[in-house]
Amino acid sequence: xxxxxxxxxxxxxxxxxxxxxxxxxxxxxxxxxxxxxxxxxxxxxxxxxxxxxxxxxxxxxxxxxxxxxxxxxxxxxxxxxxxxxxxxxxxxxxxxxxxxxxxxxxxxxxxxxxxxxxxxxxxxxxxxxxxxxxxxxxxxxxxxxxxxxxxxxxxxxxxxxxxxxxxxxxxxxxxxxxxxxxxxxxxxxxxxxxxxxxxxxxxxxxxxxxxxxxxxxxxxxxxxxxxxxxxxxxxxxxxxxxxxxxxxxxxxxxxxxxxxxxxxxxxxxxxxxxxxxxxxxx
Numbered sequence: 309x310x311x312x313x314x315x316x317x318x319x320x321x322x323x324x325x326x327x328x329x330x331x332x333x334x335x336x337x338x339x340x341x342x343x344x345x346x347x348x349x350x351x352x353x354x355x356x357x358x359x360x361x362x363x364x365x366x367x368x369x370x371x372x373x374x375x376x377x378x379x380x381x382x383x384x385x386x387x388x389x390x391x392x393x394x395x396x397x398x399x400x401x402x403x404x405x406x407x408x409x410x411x412x413x414x415x416x417x418x419x420x421x422x423x424x425x426x427x428x429x430x431x432x433x434x435x436x437x438x439x440x441x442x443x444x445x446x447x448x449x450x451x452x453x454x455x456x457x458x459x460x461x462x463x464x465x466x467x468x469x470x471x472x473x474x475x476x477x478x479x480x481x482x483x484x485x486x487x488x489x490x491x492x493x494x495x496x497x498x499x500x501x502x503x504x505x506x507x508x509x510x511x512x513x514x515x516x517x518x519x520x521x522x523x524x525x526x527x528x529x530x531x532x533x534x535x536x537x538x539x540x541x542x543x544x545x546x547x548x549x550x551x552x553x554x555x556x557x558x559x560x561x562x563x564x565x566x567x568x569x570x571x572x573x574x575x576x577x578x579x580x581x582x583x584x585x586x587x588x589x590x
Contacts, residue, residue, distance in 0.1 A: 321339045373544050423443040452476075491575070501550075
């Protein structure tokens with residue numbers, strides 16, 4: 309449910325502060341937004357993008373895979389990156405089901421969180437993932453429905469990045485925490501199952517895109533083996549971007565040729581970025 313995070317939100321039409329109760333939110337200009345019975349609020353304006361939001365099947369796969377604990381080390385690393393944050397809300401942009409943000413909140417009992425995502429299917433889960441987490445539908449490529457400077461940390465886990473908006477919502481003493489796959493991530497599965505490959509220069513491209521709004525403060529890469537049976541491998545494929553490009557019958561044929569279980573490498577880079585205080589003129 310939204311809990312105590314509405315004060316973090318801004319009207320997507322006019323940018324004014326939002327306030328409200330369990331049934332809906334409203335700004336001073338009279339724009340109103342109903343809270344769905346599942347607990348999230350839809351702050352998406354106009355038609356949403358097509359073909360980019362997680363489907364119900366992708367969300368179900370993500371729930372199964374993350375719930376099995378395969379990425380718990382990532383959640384622990386995110387929590388460590390948030391431990392020294394200034395006062396304010398932890399905002400996860402592209403939060404999906406809210407699994408990672410919930411793990412961070414479990415580790416930081418004095419914090420509250422806001423999950424933002426384009427997928428209603430994912431936010432139905434996120435809205436109930438943690439008692440101190442709220443959830444709102446929005447498009448990461450448009451102005452975020454979040455007040456300026458209220459985010460103590462902005463999390464971005466395997467998700468799109470809109471640098472000017474991430475910078476705007478971040479507290480001046482806050483930080484952006486980005487988790488992205490490293491080139492070796494799921495390396496044993498990429499050729500065997502014809503999955504999308506992580507570019508060798510992905511880290512450098514992320515840094516370049518975030519400049520001049522952010523500078524790197526710290527970085528670590530988590531690399532460890534996961535022992536996955538065929539069902540778990542099918543879910544990790546189904547929950548990610550390869551799901552849009554994989555033929556189900558071809559995947560079943562290729563999967564049958566793999567050892568069961570199969571040792572698969574997880575390799576995820578977690579980077580902490582400080583906001584640049586003085587930005588160049590546009």
